[in-house]
Amino acid sequence: MNSIESIESKIARIQAGEVYIFADIIDTYQNRIYKYCLRLLSNREEAEDAVQDIMLKVFEKVRYYQPKGSFTSWLYKIAYNHCLNLLRRRKLQQQVSRLFGREVAAESAERAAEDTMFSEPLASALEMLTVEERNLLILRIFEDKSFEEIGEILGKNMEAVKKKYGRIRHKLKAFMELSEKEEGECTKASTLQKNKN
Amino acid sequence: MHKSQHTAEEQKLRSYDASSDVKAIDVRQRVMNIITEKYGNGAADAVPPDARDFPEMMQRVNESPASAAHKRPASYGKILAASTSLLAVLILGVTYYWYADIHNQTADIPYAVKDYEEIEDPVTQFRIQLKETPVQPGVVQPEEDVKTRKYQEAEKWVEQQLLPGEMGIFLVGKDLSANPSTGSAVNPLHYDSYSDFRANQTELGAPLLPEPTYVPKGYAFSGGEIFPETDIALLLANPSKTTSGDKSKSGVEAYFRLKEEMSVMKAKELGEGYKLVWKRFRAAGSSSVKVSYTNTEGQSINIQATALHRLGLAQFNPNDLEKYENVVVAGKEMIYLKLLAEGDQDYTQQLVWLDSVQGQGAYYSLSDSKDSSLSQQELINVAASMLKNKK
Numbered sequence: 068m069n070s071i072e073s074i075e076s077k078i079a080r081i082q083a084g085e086v087y088i089f090a091d092i093i094d095t096y097q098n099r100i101y102k103y104c105l106r107l108l109s110n111r112e113e114a115e116d117a118v119q120d121i122m123l124k125v126f127e128k129v130r131y132y133q134p135k136g137s138f139t140s141w142l143y144k145i146a147y148n149h150c151l152n153l154l155r156r157r158k159l160q161q162q163v164s165r166l167f168g169r170e171v172a173a174e175s176a177e178r179a180a181e182d183t184m185f186s187e188p189l190a191s192a193l194e195m196l197t198v199e200e201r202n203l204l205i206l207r208i209f210e211d212k213s214f215e216e217i218g219e220i221l222g223k224n225m226e227a228v229k230k231k232y233g234r235i236r237h238k239l240k241a242f243m244e245l246s247e248k249e250e251g252e253c254t255k256a257s258t259l260q261k262n263k264n
Numbered sequence: 265m266h267k268s269q270h271t272a273e274e275q276k277l278r279s280y281d282a283s284s285d286v287k288a289i290d291v292r293q294r295v296m297n298i299i300t301e302k303y304g305n306g307a308a309d310a311v312p313p314d315a316r317d318f319p320e321m322m323q324r325v326n327e328s329p330a331s332a333a334h335k336r337p338a339s340y341g342k343i344l345a346a347s348t349s350l351l352a353v354l355i356l357g358v359t360y361y362w363y364a365d366i367h368n369q370t371a372d373i374p375y376a377v378k379d380y381e382e383i384e385d386p387v388t389q390f391r392i393q394l395k396e397t398p399v400q401p402g403v404v405q406p407e408e409d410v411k412t413r414k415y416q417e418a419e420k421w422v423e424q425q426l427l428p429g430e431m432g433i434f435l436v437g438k439d440l441s442a443n444p445s446t447g448s449a450v451n452p453l454h455y456d457s458y459s460d461f462r463a464n465q466t467e468l469g470a471p472l473l474p475e476p477t478y479v480p481k482g483y484a485f486s487g488g489e490i491f492p493e494t495d496i497a498l499l500l501a502n503p504s505k506t507t508s509g510d511k512s513k514s515g516v517e518a519y520f521r522l523k524e525e526m527s528v529m530k531a532k533e534l535g536e537g538y539k540l541v542w543k544r545f546r547a548a549g550s551s552s553v554k555v556s557y558t559n560t561e562g563q564s565i566n567i568q569a570t571a572l573h574r575l576g577l578a579q580f581n582p583n584d585l586e587k588y589e590n591v592v593v594a595g596k597e598m599i600y601l602k603l604l605a606e607g608d609q610d611y612t613q614q615l616v617w618l619d620s621v622q623g624q625g626a627y628y629s630l631s632d633s634k635d636s637s638l639s640q641q642e643l644i645n646v647a648a649s650m651l652k653n654k655k
Contacts, residue, residue: 073408084390084573086299087519088446093292095443101289116383123296130577133395189280208270208277236273 074138082130093122096139099210100146104215106184106205107150107198116151119158121146140219143210154198184209192242200235207232215232268632292520335633372641373648378590383597385625387620392599392616392627396583411437411445414538419449422542426451431492433522436534436544440527452489452554461488461555469522470550473569478649479557480642481567486558487557564633565646566611572625578616585607591615593648600640610634615647619655 074095080088097118104114124145132141183190187221193201206212206220214232218225270278346649382393418436426432428451437444455461458475465472470490522543551571557563580601582588587602598617603609614631628646632638 080580082577082579084576087296089299089646090292090296090520091443091446093295095289103281105283105286111286115291118289119291119295119298122291123289123298126295126299184281184283184286186280186282189277204277208274209281211268211282239277 078129078132078138081126082132089126092125097122100142102184103146103205103210104150106209107202108148108153111182114155117146117149121149124149136219137216140216143206143212143220143221144217151202153199170231188243188244192245195242196235196238200231200238203209203228203232204235204239290422290431293517329543341515347606373593373645375644375648376592378592378597379589380599381590383590383618385572388572388625390572390578390618390625390627392578392580392588392618394580394582394585394599396581410538414534414536415445415447417534418538418540418542420445421540422449424449425542426544429453429490429492429546431494431545432542433526433545434540435523435526436538436540438537438539440531440539440541441574444527446523448494448548450492450494452491458485458555461490461553464490465550465553468548468550470553471569471571472621472624473555473567473626473628474621474650474653475552475555475652476557476567476646476649478645479565480638480646482559482561483557484559486556486564488555489553490550491552491554492545493551525610550559561631563636563638565638565643566629566631566633567646567650568629569626570629572618572627576627578627578629592650593644596651598647600643602640612636613640613643615643617647619651619654 074092077088077091081092082093100121101114101118104112104117108114108117121142125142128145132138185193193204196204203217203221206217207214212220214228216230217232221228223231288620334351380394382391415436418434422432422434426449431448431450433446433448435444435446453464455464462475464470465488468490526541526543529541529543531541534540543593552568554566554568556564556566578642580588584604584607586604587600589600591598591600596617596619597616601616602615603612603614605612611631613636614629615628616629618625618627620626627648628650629649630643632643
C-alpha cells in the first residue's frame, strides 16, 4: 500500500489527508529556508516568522502542487516570493517612517547589520544590487542551486538565467573592488589622522 | 549542484559567508498547531456528511407489510388445495426470478455520459481528479536506488510480522535519528463469506460497502478484507476511536514522540548500513474495506470503500488512460477510467465515485482485473446495483 518515502510520496500522502506528515516536510526544509530568508531579509526575527508563513503557504498550496519540477524548487519559489513581498513592504514602511522621523529606519539598519549573513566587502557590494539580482547570486553561490533549478525557481529558462548571472557577477566584482578601495582609503585616512594626533 | 562545481571566483565569494553561527530554528509545532486549528488533521476532524450533502439518489422502495392473517373458510378444501398449489408455483417462480435478477441481471442500466470533471465532496473537500504527473527527468542516483530497495524490504518484512488486523509503523535509514524514511504496513482481516465480512465491517466502524445485487455471469463472492486504520496520528491520538476532543493536535505531538521513541529502539540490520525499527499497532477501527468477486478463469471484480479524509485526494494520471469521462448512473455522478493497454496496472477499467451510506461518506472504487473481458456497461450495472442496495 505504500511506496518509497521520497519527498514526492510524502507530498502524495499529505494530499491524501495525512496532514501530520507535513511535520516531516517542515523538519527537512525549515533550516535551509531559514538561512535563505535570512540571506535575503538580513533579520533573524523576520526570517523565522517568514519560515513559519512560508510553511503555511506551502501547506495551503500543496494540494495544487504538480511534480513538474522538483519540490525543493517549488518551495524556494514560494519562499522567494514571500521574502520579496516582505522587502517591498519594508521599503514602503521605511518611506513612511522617513516622513515621521529617521529613528525607526536607523534602528532597522542597525539591526540589519547585526543579522547580516555576509562579511565585507561582499556585504556592502550586495547592498548595491537589486533584490532580484541578490537572489540569483544567493541561489547560485550560497544555496548551491544549478542554473536549471534557478530557472525553475524564477520561472525563466536556463540560458536566460546564465546570461543574467554573468552580468550580475561583473556588477558585483566592480562593487566589491570599489568597496575595498573605499575601505582602504578610509583606513589610510584614519591612520593619517592618528599620526597627526 | 555540488561545491566542486563552483568556479574559483565563486569559491572566493563563498568564503564571505557568515552563516555558520546562525542557530537552528524549529517551527514545526507552531506551524502544525496553526494547520490543525485551521484545517483539522485528516479524518480526525472530518465531519460526517449528512443526508443534505449526499441526497439519496434512489428512492427506497417500501417493503410490503407482512400479510394480514386471513380467516380460512372451513368448507373450501378443494379451493384451498388448488390455491396452495398455485401459491407454491408462484413462490417458486418469484424466487427464481429474484435469484436470476440478483445474480445475472440482464437489463442494462441506462447512464448519461459527460465530459470529465473532477468530483468533490462539499463537506470534507475530498476530491477525485485527474492530474498529469510527468516522469521526473534525470538518472536515479545509486544511493536513492538502495534507499528505495531497503524501504521495500523493510515494508515486506514488517508485513510478515503482523497478525491479521494489525498495522506496523516503521523507520528505515542509515541513521534513524536523522530524518529516516517512515512508513506503515498492514495485514488486513480476511473473510470468506459475505455475512462474516458484513458483520465485522459494522462492528469495526469501517466504511459501509453495499453488496452489489448484480454481478456478471460466472462471478461469485471470493473474499472480503477489512484494512486496519493506517492514519498514524489518528491511531496515536485516539486509539480507541471513542473519545472526542482535539485529536489532531495531540496526534501531531504523539507522532513526534513516537518517532523519537522509535529512533532509539534496538534496530534490525538490513545490510548496506541500513537499519529498521518498527512498532506494532492493533487498530481499533478501519477506514478501508474491499470485496472481490471472481470467476472460474481467475478474473475478478474488486470493490473498495475508503472513508473520506478531510482535504483528501484520489488522483489519476491521464497519461495512463485511454479514455476517461464522467457518467451519471441513477443520478450519481462517477468517473469512468479506461487504462492504456500497455500499462502495468493490474486492472483495465475502473469506476470511482463518492457516496454516503447511512450517513458515512466514502470513496468507492470498482475495478476489473487484467485480461478482463467485462464491458463498461457491465461495470456500470454492478455500480448501479450497489446504489440500489444502499440501506
